[in-house]
Amino acid sequence: MSTQLDILNWRYATKKFEPSAIIPTDEWADLEEAFRLCPSSLGLQLWKFIVVSDKELREQLSTASFGQTQVRDASHYVVLCARRDVDDQDITDYINLQREIRGISEEAAAAASAKYANYSFFWKDEADAKAYLESQIHLASGFLAHTAASMSIDSCFIGGIIPAEYDRILNLEESRYHAVLGMAFGYRSAEDTHAQDPKVRYPASRVIEHR
Numbered sequence: 001m002s003t004q005l006d007i008l009n010w011r012y013a014t015k016k017f018e019p020s021a022i023i024p025t026d027e028w029a030d031l032e033e034a035f036r037l038c039p040s041s042l043g044l045q046l047w048k049f050i051v052v053s054d055k056e057l058r059e060q061l062s063t064a065s066f067g068q069t070q071v072r073d074a075s076h077y078v079v080l081c082a083r084r085d086v087d088d089q090d091i092t093d094y095i096n097l098q099r100e101i102r103g104i105s106e107e108a109a110a111a112a113s114a115k116y117a118n119y120s121f122f123w124k125d126e127a128d129a130k131a132y133l134e135s136q137i138h139l140a141s142g143f144l145a146h147t148a149a150s151m152s153i154d155s156c157f158i159g160g161i162i163p164a165e166y167d168r169i170l171n172l173e174e175s176r177y178h179a180v181l182g183m184a185f186g187y188r189s190a191e192d193t194h195a196q197d198p199k200v201r202y203p204a205s206r207v208i209e210h211r
């Protein structure tokens with residue numbers, strides 16, 4: 001694959017994966033590194049990516065995804081989970097990490113703390129916090145689908161899930177994380193005719209505006 005546009009056109013929401021086609025370990029390791037490198041609002045990374053390999057869990061998650069076969073058949077299946085809340089410790093942890101990695105001074109760290117306090121309007125109540133935290137997952141998913149495609153790895157977003165069922169199956173109910181979205185990664189089946197479907201997109205004149 002050559003250009004970015006080739007990659008964008010090659011990627012599609014894969015409906016049928018080839019179960020015997022497994023992503024090589026080193027390529028999967030690179031993709032996992034892309035999880036870590038995803039951008040996030042304020043850099044806070046308030047998420048967890050659960051890679052589900054266990055076959056029995058995959059079957060249960062497929063049932064909790066209205067029987068979608070990608071959950072069961074793809075080489076790898078990942079459940080993208082958002083944090084349920086944000087607190088001061090999250091800010092402190094992130095600033096400490098900046099200090100450790102970038103060696104920022106104590107004054108700069110204090111200034112960053114003050115700045116982050118101003119951003120708390122993002123999570124000022126439960127509904128805002130939920131929307132804010134879940135939006136991060138959707139943002140990461142786009143980044144991951146494109147990264148995978150650039151490695152010639154197919155993917156499918158699995159938003160058609162019963163989140164409460166996912167949380168139960170993955171034992172997340174008492175944790176600080178909850179399931180938001182699944183993503184299947186692997187290789188398209190030769191039988192997946194959707195791979196040949198032309199993209200259904202509105203013309204630029206409808207969705208892009210120049211001012």
Ligand SMILES: Cc1cc2nc3c(=O)[nH]c(=O)nc-3n(C[C@H](O)[C@H](O)[C@H](O)COP(=O)(O)O)c2cc1C
Pocket residue numbers: 011012013014015068138156157158159160161181199
């Ligand atoms: C947040 C989100 C959730 C989605 N959930 C599903 C899903 O549960 N099952 C599925 O087959 N496709 C799902 N899709 C894929 C979309 O239907 C697909 O991206 C869209 O129709 C455009 O087609 P394309 O990705 O093949 O270009 C989802 C896409 C997004 C962005």
